[in-house]
Amino acid sequence: MNNGKPTTIVIFGASxxxxxxxxxxxxxxxxxEGLLPSQTRIVGFARREKSHEQFRRxxxxxxxxxxxxxxxxxxxxxxxxxxxxxxxxxxYDDPESFAGLNSLLQELDKASGVTGNRLFYLSTPPSLxxxxxxxxxxxxxxxxxxxxxxxxxxxxxxxxGRDLASARxxxxxxxxxxxxxxxxxxxHYLGKExxxxxxxxxxxxxxxxxxxNRRYIDHVQITVGEAVSVGSRAGYYDRxxxxxxxxxxxxxxxxxxxxxxxxxxxxxxxxxxxxVKVLSSLRPVAAGEGNQLTVRGQYKGGKLGDNxxxxxxxxxxxxxxxxxxxxxxxxxxxxxxxxxxxxxxxRTGKALAKRISEITIQFRQPxxxxxxxxxxEGHVDGDHMQPNLLSLxxxxxxxxxxxxxxxVPGSRMILQPxxxxxxxxxxxxxxxxxxxERLILDAILGESTLFIRDDEVDAAWRYVDTVLNAWQEDxxxxxxxxxxxxxxxxxxxxxxxxxxxxxxxx
Ligand code: BG6
Numbered sequence: 001m002n003n004g005k006p007t008t009i010v011i012f013g014a015s016x017x018x019x020x021x022x023x024x025x026x027x028x029x030x031x032x033e034g035l036l037p038s039q040t041r042i043v044g045f046a047r048r049e050k051s052h053e054q055f056r057r058x059x060x061x062x063x064x065x066x067x068x069x070x071x072x073x074x075x076x077x078x079x080x081x082x083x084x085x086x087x088x089x090x091x092y093d094d095p096e097s098f099a100g101l102n103s104l105l106q107e108l109d110k111a112s113g114v115t116g117n118r119l120f121y122l123s124t125p126p127s128l129x130x131x132x133x134x135x136x137x138x139x140x141x142x143x144x145x146x147x148x149x150x151x152x153x154x155x156x157x158x159x160x161g162r163d164l165a166s167a168r169x170x171x172x173x174x175x176x177x178x179x180x181x182x183x184x185x186x187x188h189y190l191g192k193e194x195x196x197x198x199x200x201x202x203x204x205x206x207x208x209x210x211x212x213n214r215r216y217i218d219h220v221q222i223t224v225g226e227a228v229s230v231g232s233r234a235g236y237y238d239r240x241x242x243x244x245x246x247x248x249x250x251x252x253x254x255x256x257x258x259x260x261x262x263x264x265x266x267x268x269x270x271x272x273x274x275x276v277k278v279l280s281s282l283r284p285v286a287a288g289e290g291n292q293l294t295v296r297g298q299y300k301g302g303k304l305g306d307n308x309x310x311x312x313x314x315x316x317x318x319x320x321x322x323x324x325x326x327x328x329x330x331x332x333x334x335x336x337x338x339x340x341x342x343x344x345x346x347r348t349g350k351a352l353a354k355r356i357s358e359i360t361i362q363f364r365q366p367x368x369x370x371x372x373x374x375x376x377e378g379h380v381d382g383d384h385m386q387p388n389l390l391s392l393x394x395x396x397x398x399x400x401x402x403x404x405x406x407x408v409p410g411s412r413m414i415l416q417p418x419x420x421x422x423x424x425x426x427x428x429x430x431x432x433x434x435x436x437e438r439l440i441l442d443a444i445l446g447e448s449t450l451f452i453r454d455d456e457v458d459a460a461w462r463y464v465d466t467v468l469n470a471w472q473e474d475x476x477x478x479x480x481x482x483x484x485x486x487x488x489x490x491x492x493x494x495x496x497x498x499x500x501x502x503x504x505x506x
Pocket of ligand 1: 158188226245246
């Protein structure tokens with residue numbers, strides 16, 4: 001089944017890693033599954049001169065290496081897909097390059113009967129986002145939003161700003177050329193099947209939603225752990241850090257999906273209206289509260305599997321004496337009716353023991369007195385009164401698990417925690433599509449639910465700025481450290497311990 005109207009996709013930053021590893025493999029999979037509109041053409045735009053043929057060859061290598069279906073060259077549809085690839089060399093500040101692009105696009109449109117539907121993908125450093133958009137506008141490459149014949153949409157990669165002021169300026173600049181409905185700010189976490197399932201699970205099942213509030217939930221934990229070091233990305237990462245790289249976008253999106261009110265529909269604006277309300281209710285970190293509400297750390301050398309990892313400070317491209325955090329844990333509060341007084345503890349880091357992303361909802365304890373005698377009589381190992389936990393594993397081994405207490409057979413009333421679990425791979429035997437497949441297809445279809453709106457970016461930065469400011473003020477305390485391959489700095493346990501809580505053992 002082909003979807004949507006014939007479209008030309010232009011990728012800026014076509015010689016970058018993302019294009020080869022993710023974007024072309026995703027487009028290839030969509031094409032293989034017959035989901036791309038017929039007559040889809042893909043044009044790569046980058047600085048280096050090369051022929052269409054050379055670009056096709058390079059992208060074939062990427063697809064052969066990274067596409068999830070592990071295609072063979074010459075497989076059905078393979079050559080046809082690559083025949084639809086073109087390349088245009090140009091510089092991002094040169095109007096001539098964009099005039100040349102316009103001519104190429106018109107030629108392609110004419111040859112294939114496409115009416116000017118264009119999806120521009122900005123897979124470039126953020127400093128080029130606005131220069132490209134302004135040149136697209138000046139070269140008459142952006143269709144009027146009221147045009148009936150054709151549309152233009154622009155997918156913008158992360159990072160979107162590095163603080164509130166820069167994000168606001170970027171939004172203002174972009175919206176001086178584009179209408180918000182033409183802007184598709186990407187957060188690839190929203191393209192993950194299990195992340196989309198948070199909404200399905202909450203709002204498609206009537207048994208959980210009545211419990212989903214401060215009356216029944218003690219607290220929420222969100223872990224996004226990575227078992228990789230910064231490796232070759234330190235040039236970017238050292239200017240960013242865990243909060244900008246992971247919390248401002250991916251983790252706050254998870255918070256928004258767990259915390260939001262039921263939307264009136266799944267249309268883009270209805271869902272995003274609700275997410276904005278959650279993000280706007282994040283309680284700012286006040287001056288002097290940094291140490292109570294946050295923990296940051298930097299990895300020291302250690303082992304990740306068989307790989308020996310150097311200290312973060314010795315990684316190539318990390319500045320001398322860098323204070324960039326490779327780990328962050330935060331205690332968040334949503335100051336709204338549903339979540340008043342319920343903390344959300346979130347943590348993320350590089351070079352951790354495991355790659356694992358999981359959301360855990362910990363429910364309140366029932367009145368303990370009923371079963372308390374068992375412990376006094378010494379029949380239990382102290383684990384008998386575990387709270388109910390609902391765990392949503394985002395990756396890997398995607399699953400949903402519910403922990404509850406059961407009576408151990410025997411003459412005494414002793415409880416033991418047990419789990420009911422559901423593993424995606426046991427039930428669904430198809431491979432999950434990559435996040436980029438879903439997101440690119442949605443952009444082609446004009447479906448914006450899984451993209452970030454300008455006010456969401458703004459609200460997320462409003463909170464994140466308060467964390468960064470608190471850290472900025474405290475520039476003399478040394479940053480905590482943790483060994484690569486561990487679970488983060490020791491202080492992270494204290495963040496919960498002082499509230500009488502513990503991180504779930506993952
Ligand atoms: C990116 C970050 O947005 O997300 C990376 O820039 C991080 O630093 C990546 O590694 C994690 O994505 P995933 O899909 O592997 O969890």
